Amino acid sequence: MNTLPAQEVKRRGVAAFDETIGNGPIHIIRRNRPEYVVISQARYSEMVEALRADYEARVLEASEDHRAGRGRRFGSGAELTEALLSEGE
Secondary structure, three states, X not given: OEEEEXXXXXXXXXXXXXXXXXXXXXXXXXXXXXXXXXXXXXXXXXXXXXXXXXHHXXXXXHHHHHHOOOOOOOOOHHHHHHHHHHHOO
């Protein structure tokens, strides 16, 4: 894990990231705890694309379930909650 103290970022600014960003995410340490994570634009784009693709796959799967009649309707949020809780039993 790449770490960088917040004081170093404060002192050097964005230049503090230049040396280590190529080695993966940089965890900014503040008060001896990881507080922030800095990633490259390329990695950020990859993550956003992966989330989008996953979302689209889940929507497609739900749509196919609906067309195939594998869905259920609930009259209220309470009914839905009760059904979800009873599935775990």
